[in-house]
Amino acid sequence: MAHSRTLVEKSHLLHTHPLSQSPLVPIYKLIAFVAFVILSATLLFTIHDNGRTSIFPSGSIHSLSSEFCPQTMVLVPRANHKLWLNAGEEFNTMAFKASAIHWLSGAIQIETETYDDMGPVGEDPRWENRLQFHDYLEKTFPLVHTYLKLEKINTYGLLYTWQGSDDSLKPSLLMAHFDVVPVNPDTLSDWAYPPYSGWFDGELIWGRGSTDDKGALIGIMGAMEVLLRHGFQPSRTLVAAFGFDEEGGGYYGAQELAATVLNRYGEDSFAFVIDEGGGFAERFGTVFATPGVAEKGYVNVELSVSGPGGHSSIPPEHTTIGILSALLVELETHPFEAHIERNTSSYHLFQCFAEHGTAISPTLRDAIRLSASSDEALREVEVLLFQDPWYKSLVGTTQAIDMVRGGVKSNALPEQAWAVVNHRIATTTSVNATIEHDVALLQPLAEQFELEFSTLGKKISIPGGTPKGNLQLTRSFGMEPAPVSPYKGDASAPYQLLAGTIKATYNAHRNMPGDSDNIVVGPGMPTGNTDTKYYWPLSRSILRYKHLNGGSSNNYLTGAHTVNESISADSLLETFRFYTTLILNADESEEF
Numbered sequence: 263m264a265h266s267r268t269l270v271e272k273s274h275l276l277h278t279h280p281l282s283q284s285p286l287v288p289i290y291k292l293i294a295f296v297a298f299v300i301l302s303a304t305l306l307f308t309i310h311d312n313g314r315t316s317i318f319p320s321g322s323i324h325s326l327s328s329e330f331c332p333q334t335m336v337l338v339p340r341a342n343h344k345l346w347l348n349a350g351e352e353f354n355t356m357a358f359k360a361s362a363i364h365w366l367s368g369a370i371q372i373e374t375e376t377y378d379d380m381g382p383v384g385e386d387p388r389w390e391n392r393l394q395f396h397d398y399l400e401k402t403f404p405l406v407h408t409y410l411k412l413e414k415i416n417t418y419g420l421l422y423t424w425q426g427s428d429d430s431l432k433p434s435l436l437m438a439h440f441d442v443v444p445v446n447p448d449t450l451s452d453w454a455y456p457p458y459s460g461w462f463d464g465e466l467i468w469g470r471g472s473t474d475d476k477g478a479l480i481g482i483m484g485a486m487e488v489l490l491r492h493g494f495q496p497s498r499t500l501v502a503a504f505g506f507d508e509e510g511g512g513y514y515g516a517q518e519l520a521a522t523v524l525n526r527y528g529e530d531s532f533a534f535v536i537d538e539g540g541g542f543a544e545r546f547g548t549v550f551a552t553p554g555v556a557e558k559g560y561v562n563v564e565l566s567v568s569g570p571g572g573h574s575s576i577p578p579e580h581t582t583i584g585i586l587s588a589l590l591v592e593l594e595t596h597p598f599e600a601h602i603e604r605n606t607s608s609y610h611l612f613q614c615f616a617e618h619g620t621a622i623s624p625t626l627r628d629a630i631r632l633s634a635s636s637d638e639a640l641r642e643v644e645v646l647l648f649q650d651p652w653y654k655s656l657v658g659t660t661q662a663i664d665m666v667r668g669g670v671k672s673n674a675l676p677e678q679a680w681a682v683v684n685h686r687i688a689t690t691t692s693v694n695a696t697i698e699h700d701v702a703l704l705q706p707l708a709e710q711f712e713l714e715f716s717t718l719g720k721k722i723s724i725p726g727g728t729p730k731g732n733l734q735l736t737r738s739f740g741m742e743p744a745p746v747s748p749y750k751g752d753a754s755a756p757y758q759l760l761a762g763t764i765k766a767t768y769n770a771h772r773n774m775p776g777d778s779d780n781i782v783v784g785p786g787m788p789t790g791n792t793d794t795k796y797y798w799p800l801s802r803s804i805l806r807y808k809h810l811n812g813g814s815s816n817n818y819l820t821g822a823h824t825v826n827e828s829i830s831a832d833s834l835l836e837t838f839r840f841y842t843t844l845i846l847n848a849d850e851s852e853e854f
């Protein structure tokens with residue numbers, strides 16, 4: 263069993279029902295337990311007459327108070343405390359572990375691949391395996407399919423509604439997607455176990471989709487099934503929306519699902535939206551969870567150079583391919599500068615590292631602390647952190663020349679050469695600013711090569727003379743950086759609820775004392791984009807998080823989009839506990 267047991271002796275409180283230990287629990291232990299529960303309930307929560315719970319109590323007993331990275335407290339369901347303990351006990355059983363593994367394994371075995379060139383739903387038969395996935399869920403989670411309303415949006419999108427009893431409460435939305443990126447057939451032999459086997463090797467469940475994103479989807483479904491089995495009836499409506507083409511941009515799935523939800527509930531109608539994103543991992547000696555509060559923008563810039571063709575025996579000095587190469591070299595020689603800005607979520611995350619990372623180097627810690635008021639220190643932080651490209655990518659706009667094409671024959675001059683530059687846009691800037699940067703950089707070269715430069719609907723001509731060719735710069739797809747979800751102040755209640763839930767889950771899963779600080783939560787940002795882009799109007803609090811255990815790696819998604827994708831059974835089990843705790847906490851919150 264892979265379950266982490268290192269701190270098992272420290273305490274069973276808030277985790278294990280006292281009577282389950284042994285039928286002969288001494289009475290003094292029972293009394294101590296009851297006293298503890300009453301005491302901690304008094305200390306941990308502000309209990310209101312209506313039975314709802316405030317997560318901002320006046321006298322917080324939190325020990326991780328810090329000026330730069332304040333932490334919310336552990337948040338354990340109160341009104342449904344007994345139910346939560348009982349569900350937690352169930353998660354600890356071998357029987358539940360076996361069914362959890364079975365659930366995910368079966369989901370992996372349905373090959374719901376999304377390809378770049380897929381046609382519309384109803385035309386392209388490659389969507390049809392999604393129906394098998396629907397049937398699989400129906401068979402696997404019978405209570406969910408009895409008590410929740412299920413609608414199929416654009417044939418394959420799944421929209422579950424668990425109607426709450428109190429219409430005055432804003433509903434909450436959980437998202438996941440059940441499509442996967444294709445497996446490259448050339449890499450099949452590199453996999454430890456076949457990608458669609460769902461094989462469990464005693465520790466890991468193997469296969470495409472295990473971490474991205476069927477593990478989360480099964481986690482949500484399983485949590486709802488368990489809650490229903492334990493008799494839970496929500497007061498706050500819960501909606502679950504599962505897309506089927508996230509890996510292709512969510513055009514047919516999430517876009518249609520979001521439109522349906524928006525049309526039904528209206529703008530700003532949801533307490534929060536939680537979709538895939540960050541998990542937790544050890545950094546600088548401390549375990550940090552990093553729910554994504556921001557998301558970078560995205561734009562593809564296409565460059566096309568055209569010129570006269572002809573026989574290559576009488577070539578010009580530069581062919582279109584040569585010119586395009588010069589343009590691309592120019593871009594790579596002048597990458598976007600990455601500078602940390604103080605009012606960004608990434609800077610606040612770095613402050614969390616400095617405040618709570620027990621093994622951070624004193625030099626970095628001091629630089630981050632001083633950088634709050636010293637520009638010099640801030641530049642030093644950049645030098646220190648950016649040695650790891652992951653930190654640099656959080657801060658700056660990136661560029662990657664991902665496609666290039668030109669020429670058809672070895673003895674013919676290429677009439678056209680073409681390339682795509684993929685940009686991920688920093689949260690502090692915009693699509694237009696990114697394109698303007700490229701235009702400004704390339705304009706002198708266009709002049710040097712005597713090209714007419716057409717971009718964004720205007721033409722920049724060559725001063726005095728006939729152009730030797732044409733350079734076209736167009737954008738093929740663009741998305742602004744996402745609005746930043748509140749993670750401080752009054753509007754941040756949903757983020758704080760998530761943070762408290764993460765802490766409660768982490769402690770309960772490891773049998774750690776319920777109110778102890780073992781994991782720090784800081785504002786994160788996923789490296790890729792998610793289906794949430796279609797849901798922006800629905801809620802101020804869009805959070806990207808799925809409670810995957812990343813161990814000591816930056817990458818929570820072991821093997822996602824490549825070979826050997828797998829999830830540990832232990833991390834999967836923790837996923838059920840996470841969604842269960844989240845649903846109960848959200849149901850009880852009075853902050854939204």
Ligand SMILES: *[C@@H]1O[C@H](CO)[C@@H](O)[C@H](O)[C@H]1NC(C)=O
Binds near residue numbers: 452
């Ligand atoms: C996948 O895992 C197997 C078994 O651990 C290993 O031999 C193989 O090198 C891994 N493949 C890659 C590409 O990491």
Ligand SMILES: *[C@@H]1O[C@H](CO)[C@@H](O)[C@H](O)[C@H]1NC(C)=O
Binds near residue numbers: 605746
């Ligand atoms: C950050 O500060 C800059 C400069 O003061 C300001 O223009 C920008 O709006 C701020 N951004 C946020 C997210 O507060």
Ligand SMILES: *[C@@H]1O[C@H](CO)[C@@H](O)[C@H](O)[C@H]1NC(C)=O
Binds near residue numbers: 694718
């Ligand atoms: C971006 O630039 C285009 C044309 O150059 C303009 O039409 C558009 O409004 C700009 N978008 C924003 C968000 O400023």
Ligand SMILES: [Zn+2]
Binds near residue numbers: 439474475538
């Ligand atoms: Zn995904």
